Amino acid sequence: xxxxxxxxxxxxxxxxxxxxxxxxxxxxxxxxxxxxxxxxxxxxxxxxxxxxxxxxxxxxxxxxxxxxxxxxxxxxxxxxxxxxxxxxxxxxxxxxxxxxxxxxxxxxxxxxxxxxxxxxxxxxxxxxxxxxxxxxxxxxxxxxxxxxxxxxxxxxxxxxxxxxxxxxxxxxxxxxxxxxxxxxxxxxxxxxxxxxxxxxxxxxxxxxxxxxxxxxxxxxxxxxxxxxxxxxxxxxxxxxxxxxxxxxxxxxxxxxxxxxxxxxxxxxxxxxxxxxxxxxxxxxxxxxxxxxxxxxxxxxxxxxxxxxxxxxxxxxxxxxxxxxxxxxxxxxxxxxxxxxxxxxxxxxxxxxxxxxxxxxxxxxxxxxxxxxxxxxxxxxxxxxxxxxxxxxxxxxxxxxxxxxxxxxx
Ligand SMILES: Cc1cc2nc3c(=O)[nH]c(=O)nc-3n(C[C@H](O)[C@H](O)[C@H](O)COP(=O)(O)O)c2cc1C
Numbered sequence: 001x002x003x004x005x006x007x008x009x010x011x012x013x014x015x016x017x018x019x020x021x022x023x024x025x026x027x028x029x030x031x032x033x034x035x036x037x038x039x040x041x042x043x044x045x046x047x048x049x050x051x052x053x054x055x056x057x058x059x060x061x062x063x064x065x066x067x068x069x070x071x072x073x074x075x076x077x078x079x080x081x082x083x084x085x086x087x088x089x090x091x092x093x094x095x096x097x098x099x100x101x102x103x104x105x106x107x108x109x110x111x112x113x114x115x116x117x118x119x120x121x122x123x124x125x126x127x128x129x130x131x132x133x134x135x136x137x138x139x140x141x142x143x144x145x146x147x148x149x150x151x152x153x154x155x156x157x158x159x160x161x162x163x164x165x166x167x168x169x170x171x172x173x174x175x176x177x178x179x180x181x182x183x184x185x186x187x188x189x190x191x192x193x194x195x196x197x198x199x200x201x202x203x204x205x206x207x208x209x210x211x212x213x214x215x216x217x218x219x220x221x222x223x224x225x226x227x228x229x230x231x232x233x234x235x236x237x238x239x240x241x242x243x244x245x246x247x248x249x250x251x252x253x254x255x256x257x258x259x260x261x262x263x264x265x266x267x268x269x270x271x272x273x274x275x276x277x278x279x280x281x282x283x284x285x286x287x288x289x290x291x292x293x294x295x296x297x298x299x300x301x302x303x304x305x306x307x308x309x310x311x312x313x314x315x316x317x318x319x320x321x322x323x324x325x326x327x328x329x330x331x332x333x334x335x336x337x338x339x340x341x342x343x344x345x346x347x348x349x350x351x352x353x354x355x356x357x358x359x360x361x362x363x364x365x366x367x368x369x370x371x372x373x374x375x376x377x378x379x380x381x382x383x384x385x386x387x388x389x390x391x392x393x394x395x396x397x398x399x400x401x402x403x404x405x406x407x408x409x
Pocket of ligand 1: 013014015016017018041042043044091092093094095096124125126129
């Protein structure tokens with residue numbers, strides 16, 4: 001496995017002599033396991049052709065803000081969301097100035113503004129340009145905004161001078177890019193995630209369900225995959241497209257979700273139950289559409305299996321994380337769920353009043369035996385990354401404790 005397994009790297013190339021090294025960089029990023037997409041500035045095309053970059057990256061190269069190929073017509077947003085990290089190498093003095101100013105006058109600067117992924121720049125230029133107070137002031141601004149700066153190195157420059165301003169070697173850039181992903185926190189681990197609602201059929205066209213969109217569960221699954229895990233996503237009916245880089249099992253009812261989970265739970269080191277499952281199902285599901293008739297009819301419901309509790313009750317249970325969508329008494333209800341179901345961690349969120357299920361943002365209270373952590377409101381993909389980071393820390397601590405206990409026994 002490479003150091004960038006499963007990572008989506010958006011490689012930005014700007015107009016400098018060192019752009020000839022970007023082809024080697026793209027190849028090495030892919031050798032390290034990354035999926036690479038390339039965005040070039042217009043000037044960059046004077047230094048290296050999009051055709052070369054397409055061949056080495058294995059994907060079409062993006063240059064223009066407005067593109068006929070874009071599915072939504074908003075390529076800068078599509079690419080900004082796609083990326084796990086943005087690496088601009090080489091980064092010209094002019095590009096760095098535009099980035100520092102927060103401009104969005106071409107595809108690369110616009111997506112750098114639009115992404116929630118880490119952004120790294122690898123400056124490359126003549127020494128005078130690099131040491132110029134204007135460039136240095138721009139670098140200070142970018143560092144303050146948490147842009148990662150890789151290099152530049154020192155040595156012979158293309159302009160004939162010797163000094164600071166060399167693009168770091170591709171192999172160094174790959175190592176530094178891998179370092180952006182806090183260690184591949186879930187490398188070698190399998191994570192089983194449930195997402196979406198379930199649907200309990202009353203008849204072939206009617207059923208009991210809820211307002212879960214599946215967005216949070218899918219974001220959690222994607223964040224786990226981006227952290228290096230092998231992910232199995234068991235999804236109830238959602239309108240979302242299948243995420244890449246994971247095994248997806250589509251189910252309809254809670255019983256089907258339960259069965260799919262138990263068919264795979266033995267492989268899982270971590271189980272994250274994000275699905276909002278129906279607690280009850282009709283005792284009988286009519287084979288034909290029910291006809292309107294009586295003024296009043298009764299629907300007889302029976303309890304569904306509790307997927308979370310059944311996983312937590314396994315003798316060799318994975319690290320088990322549950323979600324608690326609550327309209328009131330959030331903390332109290334979440335604590336009750338933690339202890340009653342013997343979970344390792346509960347992620348509680350408020351739903352209703354436009355929050356939770358259908359929205360693109362969310363906030364979470366993470367509750368376990370050792371206390372509470374609050375993840376403030378953020379886009380669900382960003383929140384999912386923070387959650388996976390938290391779960392990974394807790395998982396590794398739990399593993400250490402277990403190993404110590406086994407050592408004592
Ligand atoms: C032959 C040549 C080499 C250049 N090399 C560099 C360079 O290494 N670094 C740099 O910052 N600018 C360099 N420039 C200037 C940039 O190409 C120029 O500032 C351009 O506006 C950058 O555009 P971009 O940032 O949109 O790619 C070079 C220009 C020419 C003509």
